[in-house]
Amino acid sequence: MVYKCGIVGLPNVGKSALFNTITRLNIPSKNFPFCTIEPNIGIVSIPDNRLKKIAVCLSTKNVIHSVITIIDIAGLVKGASKGEGLGNKFLKKIRECNAIMHVVRCFINNEITHVYNNINPLRDIDIINTELLLSDLGLCEKIFQKQSVQKDINDVRHSVFFNLIQRCIYQLKSGFFLKDLVFLKEELKILRQYQFLTLKPMIYIFNMTKDMRCNININELYKDKNVDLSTVIPVVLDHKHSIQTNNIDVLSTQKNRLFFFDVDFNKFIRHLCTSLCLKTFFTAGPKEVRSWTFKAEKTAIQVAKLIHTDFSKGFIRAQIISYIDFIKYRNLIKIKQLGKIRSEGKKYIVQDGDIINFLFNV
Ligand SMILES: Nc1nc2c(ncn2[C@@H]2O[C@H](COP(=O)(O)OP(=O)(O)OP(=O)(O)O)[C@@H](O)[C@H]2O)c(=O)[nH]1
Numbered sequence: 263m264v265y266k267c268g269i270v271g272l273p274n275v276g277k278s279a280l281f282n283t284i285t286r287l288n289i290p291s292k293n294f295p296f297c298t299i300e301p302n303i304g305i306v307s308i309p310d311n312r313l314k315k316i317a318v319c320l321s322t323k324n325v326i327h328s329v330i331t332i333i334d335i336a337g338l339v340k341g342a343s344k345g346e347g348l349g350n351k352f353l354k355k356i357r358e359c360n361a362i363m364h365v366v367r368c369f370i371n372n373e374i375t376h377v378y379n380n381i382n383p384l385r386d387i388d389i390i391n392t393e394l395l396l397s398d399l400g401l402c403e404k405i406f407q408k409q410s411v412q413k414d415i416n417d418v419r420h421s422v423f424f425n426l427i428q429r430c431i432y433q434l435k436s437g438f439f440l441k442d443l444v445f446l447k448e449e450l451k452i453l454r455q456y457q458f459l460t461l462k463p464m465i466y467i468f469n470m471t472k473d474m475r476c477n478i479n480i481n482e483l484y485k486d487k488n489v490d491l492s493t494v495i496p497v498v499l500d501h502k503h504s505i506q507t508n509n510i511d512v513l514s515t516q517k518n519r520l521f522f523f524d525v526d527f528n529k530f531i532r533h534l535c536t537s538l539c540l541k542t543f544f545t546a547g548p549k550e551v552r553s554w555t556f557k558a559e560k561t562a563i564q565v566a567k568l569i570h571t572d573f574s575k576g577f578i579r580a581q582i583i584s585y586i587d588f589i590k591y592r593n594l595i596k597i598k599q600l601g602k603i604r605s606e607g608k609k610y611i612v613q614d615g616d617i618i619n620f621l622f623n624v
């Protein structure tokens with residue numbers, strides 16, 4: 263399963279421009295709201311210098327990078343959760359994604375229409391987040407009503423489920439995202455099947471003007487709007503499909519302004535992956551060396567499934583060399599002699615940089 267990242271935001275804020283930049287595709291990105299109607303799907307390789315280094319050690323020619331799917335949908339407007347502007351249809355597409363990229367217009371250009379007439383990033387964030395929240399609230403209430411009809415008072419499972427949905431409703435009615443609540447593992451498993459929007463990891467892409475002019479009040483951003491600054495990536499898009507990204511230095515929030523530094527395209531994708539808590543493991547052999555992206559905290563049997571369901575169905579154990587050891591000794595016989603190949607069971611929590619050989623039997 264490839265990790266899917268959906269782009270949301272108001273109409274005409276640069277979602278498709280960002281999509282083009284990341285995917286190096288060329289879908290229409292024009293100066294009118296709702297330029298995008300049907301979702302655009304692009305696949306992007308995740309750069310990782312370690313792959314090539316592993317391939318050199320093994321004299322393997324075929325190097326395959328893991329990929330992430332980026333989905334650009336139509337703009338959302340106030341009332342989207344109630345169907346305004348075909349909002350429900352668009353939101354459904356986002357429910358199928360693993361994570362959300364929320365594009366916020368910060369650039370100033372009088373020629374580019376803003377659907378609410380002026381540049382106000384915090385208001386825009388509020389509008390989109392409110393729609394995501396209301397959409398989840400509607401879904402929770404539907405689930406609650408459906409379960410009320412079927413409720414069996416003596417069934418413990420039912421009352422656990424009821425309490426869980428009630429907690430969610432309370433959280434959403436208080437104006438907070440579900441991902442800000444603490445859930446037990448089993449509760450998360452139940453909730454994930456409903457694809458709640460506010461349970462997904464979200465990063466904010468601030469679409470900036472080249473001169474970085476922006477009057478966002480950082481204090482307001484993270485205190486009042488509850489935005490975790492580590493999830494904010496300011497970018498400057500240009501028309502040659504290149505990207506400059508910038509990171510916010512949290513220290514500079516004291517000065518109440520954004521602080522930027524330039525990084526390149528590859529760093530942007532990696533930054534995106536880091537913000538979404540995505541990790542990488544490798545499979546390596548004489549035929550190919552390949553990277554695989556997975557969500558942090560996954561077990562060996564869970565990531566085995568990414569390669570093939572047989573790997574998890576018939577899982578015996580995983581033989582693991584850490585990338586650091588591999589590069590240090592560069593020789594499989596030596597690595598073996600030094601006892602640096604570990605044997606791990608299905609519950610092992612896979613670490614970033616693990617080079618894994620799955621043993622299975624079906
Ligand atoms: N000056 C400037 N223009 C931009 C920037 N990003 C996007 N635009 C322009 O804004 C207009 C809208 O961009 P799109 O990428 O189509 O916006 P969108 O969010 O996909 O819009 P919808 O699909 O209608 O929801 C286009 O004319 C872009 O060229 C930017 O950073 N600076």
Ligand SMILES: [Mg+2]
Nearest residue numbers: 277278297298
């Ligand atoms: Mg668009």
